[in-house]
Amino acid sequence: MKSRKGSITILDVAKEAGVSVSTVSRVLNDKDDVATETYEKVKAVIEEMGYTSSLAARSMRSRKKHLIGLVVPDIGFPYSIEVMKGINRAIADTNYDLLLYTTGDVKKNAAALHEQHYVSLLNKSITDGVIVVASAAADFRTDAPIVAIDPHMPNPNYPAIHATNYKGALDAMEHLVSLGHRRIGFISGRPDLESAKRRLKGYQDALQQAGIELDPSVIKTGDFTSGSGHDCAKELLILPEPPTAIFAANDQTAIGVYQAADELGFRIPEDLSVVGFDNISEARFMGLTTVDQFLDEMGYIATQMIITLIQNESLDEPIYKMPTQLVIRDSARTLSV
Amino acid sequence: MKSRKGSITILDVAKEAGVSVSTVSRVLNDKDDVATETYEKVKAVIEEMGYTSSLAARSMRSRKKHLIGLVVPDIGFPYSIEVMKGINRAIADTNYDLLLYTTGDVKKNAAALHEQHYVSLLNKSITDGVIVVASAAADFRTDAPIVAIDPHMPNPNYPAIHATNYKGALDAMEHLVSLGHRRIGFISGRPDLESAKRRLKGYQDALQQAGIELDPSVIKTGDFTSGSGHDCAKELLILPEPPTAIFAANDQTAIGVYQAADELGFRIPEDLSVVGFDNISEARFMGLTTVDQFLDEMGYIATQMIITLIQNESLDEPIYKMPTQLVIRDSARTLSV
DNA sequence: TTGAAAGCGCTAACAG
DNA sequence: CTGTTAGCGCTTTCAA
Numbered sequence: 001m002k003s004r005k006g007s008i009t010i011l012d013v014a015k016e017a018g019v020s021v022s023t024v025s026r027v028l029n030d031k032d033d034v035a036t037e038t039y040e041k042v043k044a045v046i047e048e049m050g051y052t053s054s055l056a057a058r059s060m061r062s063r064k065k066h067l068i069g070l071v072v073p074d075i076g077f078p079y080s081i082e083v084m085k086g087i088n089r090a091i092a093d094t095n096y097d098l099l100l101y102t103t104g105d106v107k108k109n110a111a112a113l114h115e116q117h118y119v120s121l122l123n124k125s126i127t128d129g130v131i132v133v134a135s136a137a138a139d140f141r142t143d144a145p146i147v148a149i150d151p152h153m154p155n156p157n158y159p160a161i162h163a164t165n166y167k168g169a170l171d172a173m174e175h176l177v178s179l180g181h182r183r184i185g186f187i188s189g190r191p192d193l194e195s196a197k198r199r200l201k202g203y204q205d206a207l208q209q210a211g212i213e214l215d216p217s218v219i220k221t222g223d224f225t226s227g228s229g230h231d232c233a234k235e236l237l238i239l240p241e242p243p244t245a246i247f248a249a250n251d252q253t254a255i256g257v258y259q260a261a262d263e264l265g266f267r268i269p270e271d272l273s274v275v276g277f278d279n280i281s282e283a284r285f286m287g288l289t290t291v292d293q294f295l296d297e298m299g300y301i302a303t304q305m306i307i308t309l310i311q312n313e314s315l316d317e318p319i320y321k322m323p324t325q326l327v328i329r330d331s332a333r334t335l336s337v
Numbered sequence: 338m339k340s341r342k343g344s345i346t347i348l349d350v351a352k353e354a355g356v357s358v359s360t361v362s363r364v365l366n367d368k369d370d371v372a373t374e375t376y377e378k379v380k381a382v383i384e385e386m387g388y389t390s391s392l393a394a395r396s397m398r399s400r401k402k403h404l405i406g407l408v409v410p411d412i413g414f415p416y417s418i419e420v421m422k423g424i425n426r427a428i429a430d431t432n433y434d435l436l437l438y439t440t441g442d443v444k445k446n447a448a449a450l451h452e453q454h455y456v457s458l459l460n461k462s463i464t465d466g467v468i469v470v471a472s473a474a475a476d477f478r479t480d481a482p483i484v485a486i487d488p489h490m491p492n493p494n495y496p497a498i499h500a501t502n503y504k505g506a507l508d509a510m511e512h513l514v515s516l517g518h519r520r521i522g523f524i525s526g527r528p529d530l531e532s533a534k535r536r537l538k539g540y541q542d543a544l545q546q547a548g549i550e551l552d553p554s555v556i557k558t559g560d561f562t563s564g565s566g567h568d569c570a571k572e573l574l575i576l577p578e579p580p581t582a583i584f585a586a587n588d589q590t591a592i593g594v595y596q597a598a599d600e601l602g603f604r605i606p607e608d609l610s611v612v613g614f615d616n617i618s619e620a621r622f623m624g625l626t627t628v629d630q631f632l633d634e635m636g637y638i639a640t641q642m643i644i645t646l647i648q649n650e651s652l653d654e655p656i657y658k659m660p661t662q663l664v665i666r667d668s669a670r671t672l673s674v
Numbered sequence: 675t676t677g678a679a680a681g682c683g684c685t686a687a688c689a690g
Numbered sequence: 691c692t693g694t695t696a697g698c699g700c701t702t703t704c705a706a
Contacts, residue, residue, distance in 0.1 A: 007461050007480045009699055020677045025701055035675060050478045052457035057699035059393035060682045075437075076422040085413040088439065100412075100437035102425065120389030124344050125683090126463070141387045143344045285622030346683055357693045362685055372691060394683035397698045462699090 008051045017045040028053060029062075059126050068306055069122035069130035070100040071115065078252060078280040079224075079295065083133055083149055086299025094307060099127060116140060129306045131299075135160075145309035147302050154194050159309065161302050161320040163293035165195045168324030169202025169247070172275045172291050175326055176245045177210045180335035181273060185218040185243035187232040187253050196224070199249050199277060218243050222253050229256020237264050237272070244335050245273035251283045251290055254331075258286065273332035289332040293324045345388050354382040365390055366399075396463050405643055406459035406467035407437040408452065415589060415617040416561075416632065420470055420486055423636025431644065436464060453477060466643045468636075471530075472497075482646035484639045491531050496646065498639050498657040500630035502532045505661030506539025506584070509612045509628050512663055513582045514547045517672035518610060522555040522580035524569040524590050533561070536586050536614060555580050559590050566593020574601050574609070581672050582610035588620045588627055591668075595623065610669035626669040629662045 010028075014021045019042060026034050027042040034042075045051075059065055070087060072080050084100075091098045101118050116137055123130050129145040139157040140146050148160040176184050186203045189196030200219075207214050220235055222228035229248055233256060236243055248254035254276030258268060266272045276283055279292035301322070305315060347365075351358045356379060363371050364379040371379075382388075396402055407424060409417050421437075428435045438455050453474055460467050466482040476494040477483050485497040513521050523540045526533030537556075544551050557572055559565035566585055570593060573580055585591035591613030595605060603609045613620055616629035638659070642652060 011699080021700080022677060022679095022702080023675090026676090029701080033675065038675080050453070050457075052454055052461065054397070054462040054699055055458050056393045056396035056462035057682090058701080060391070060397065060684090060699080061701040074425065075435075076425045081418055088411065088413045091440070098412075098437075098439045100435075100439070102435045102437070103428070116387070117389055120387075121392050124389060125391040125393035282618060282622055285619055344683095348683080358684080359686080359694080360692060363692085366685080370691060375691080391683055394698090395685080397683080397700090398685040400685095 008049055010051075010053065013042070013045055013049060013051050016049060017042045055126070065126060065128050066096050067099050067127050068096050068303065068310075069119075069127035070098060070133070071118045071122070071130060071135075072100060072102050072133045073115075075100070075102050078282060079250070079278060080133060082278070082280055082295035083299040083302075086296035086301075087131065087303050088299075089296070090300045090303035094303075096128070096307065119146060129310045131302050131306055145306060147306045147309065149298055149302050150195060152193050156319075159305060159315055159318045159320075161298050161305065161322060162195070163298070163322045164324050165198035165293070166202045166205075168277060168291035168293060168326070169199040170206050171324070171326045172247055172277065172289075173203055173206030173210075175289070175328065176247065176273060176275060176332060177206065177212070179245070179273065179332060181243075181245040182212055182335075183215070183218065183241070183243045183245075184212075185220070185233075185236045185246040187220045187222045187229055187236075187246065187248050187257070189222060189224040189249035189253070191221060193224075196249055203247060222249060222256075224250050224252060226252045226256035226259070229253030230260045231256070233257040233260035234264065237261065237266060243272075245275070245332065248274065248276045251276035251278040251280045251288060254288055254290070255282065255286070269331050269333040273335070275332055279327055283327075283329075287329045287331055289329045290327050291324050292327050294322055298322050345386055347388075347390065350379070350382055350386060350388050353386060354379045392463070402463060402465050403433050404436050404464050405433050405640065405647075406456075406464035407435060407470070408455045408459070408467060408472075409437060409439050409470045410452075412437070412439050415619060416587070416615060417470060419615070419617055419632035420636040420639075423633035423638075424468065424640050425636075426633070427637045427640030431640075433465070433644065456483060466647045468639050468643055482643060484643045484646065486635055486639050487532060489530050492656075496642060496652055496655045496657075498635050498642065498659060499532070500635070500659045501661050502535035502630070503539045503542075505614060505628035505630060505663075506536040507543050508661070508663045509584055509614065509626075510540055510543030510547075512626070512665065513584065513610060513612060513669060514543065514549070516582075516610065516669060518580075518582040519549055519672075520552070520555065520578065520580045520582075521549075522557070522570075522573045522583040524557045524559040524566055524573075524583065524585050524594070526559060526561040526586035526590070528558060530561075533586055540584055559586060559593075561587050561589060563589045563593035563596070566590030567597045568593070570594040570597035571601065574598065574603060580609075582612070582669065585611065585613045588613035588615040588617045588625060591625055591627070592619065592623070606668050606670040610672070612669050616664055620664075620666075624666045624668055626666045627664050629664050631659055631661070635659050 010021050010024050014024045119130055119142055123142045123144040132148045135148040135151045138153050146158050150162045151160050188200050220232035222232050246257055248257055254274055257274050261268055261272055276288050276290040279290045283290045347358050347361050351361045456467055460479045460481040469485045472485040472488045475490050483495050487499045488497050525537050557569035559569050583594055585594050591611055594611050598605055598609055613625050613627040616627045620627045
């Protein structure tokens, strides 16, 4: 960890190479109006001194930074991880790098206010544009472009991408109904989120379409975490007449259902069918039947959108809807009468 | 996406509030030498105008940024994800935020040179210190502190944290031997990495300790990916006398072994026992017996180390060794004779 | 093809 | 308690 005091600046390089700072700057930015000889020399000195320009200083003066920002509430969430995989993949195909900003915890800075703050922070200085995951704000004040993935709001004022949550829930429920289930429990996600609302709506409408009367006692309110899945499933399973199937608002919730079922001696799928939503990688390994909302792909597309925006082109579809698809695995089976 | 042209600066706020820029700056940084009245007024204006200070400009002048940098080669890797979860968890407990820098792809910028570049980039301007995952460099030129997680080198010149790879491999092998296996295949990781070398060494020494002759034909060279696990396992399993157990250098490799076994009609664990290394979340769901190197915890500890360093305190142990632990699941079983 | 010089938005002395 | 001012390291005219 050697560090010359004061750190090497462009001035040091200029002196060492016997040129002016502007010439070094030109070399740094690959301008074509530098003599080959000078160019080589400066390059050599830069290499030799191990000089790296200051991101901060550079960002202050120049327009393009070749950096895309990403604001994620919590990178530990399976949901975020899937999305990030897709963004990562997209970034790898470009000459942009990724700068991810996180506070580590949703609760630490819950408010939409802070989200706005982070977006500004990145977008007005360091970054050419930012992708916001699960944004809560209705609008963003920002200098550079922004794209949201799965915003909390139904009709955000900015470009966004989200899954067909309603259709996905409908598909999941139709599957369960086709398997013969009539008493199907539902564990919802956070009621303040648009995606959760639409999944609930899908559940309700599917029931109606199937001519099954809606029974509020088998609907529980969760919050998209496995803990809530566990607790709600327990309540459902100790009912005098427990449901034969549970549709969980997302896969993490479904994982909680598995735990609860295990604790109460219910076997899956023999005694209880379970369907989730999201298709996170854990779902694959659990053999969970789930609605794939192609999180990875959403990340990929969002990245393409933000790059399009950065290049000053406009988007054909400011709001992109990602079709979902039911993935049938062995956590759900025909109801034996 | 409203954007007043030229973006709003501290000067705009100062004018609007009828004070000088320095006063605004003071309010921004919560200095205590501001009259309450002035403070409130400025705060209100900031709020009203939706002002956010420029990260770039701020970073250039001030010492503390309350930002920890993280350089990861590829955030899509299960390995990186586990580590990030731990860092994320640690960050949530502090008043630091996290800035993650990635190029999306290991191959895009393979060289250690670039790694050094990214570290400098963050550490000399934006960040108070950085954590580097799987660093390849032997040394770092940097102004601010640095901590490496699982560096490629045996004895890096900087603070680092890594698992007891040798001991872990020994444990894994002893388990297999105690189960009665004598013909145990090994699929290594990238031979240029220290962790891979030490795991191989553990495999070899365990064999020797058990009095089993080392057979080079059951040792294959992989690269820590599931693809290599798949290919190497196939070679192993079509051998005239295939091994009864395979120790994979990491869990991703083990996942490849599962696939290969499946394709060739080998059942796990009936026909083949498998042990991995890392204990990534997929391993849990697969029921893979594996050596836990507590990736998550390593991330957590690395974060604590970097914060200690940032606060100008020195580290008790510049090189922290994380003890591994064998996690027994049902992918390995007693060899039936 | 190169250098001099003017800032970018901010913080931190230093005065007042 | 508040304002003035000097830079931080860089890019970018503008001249030479």
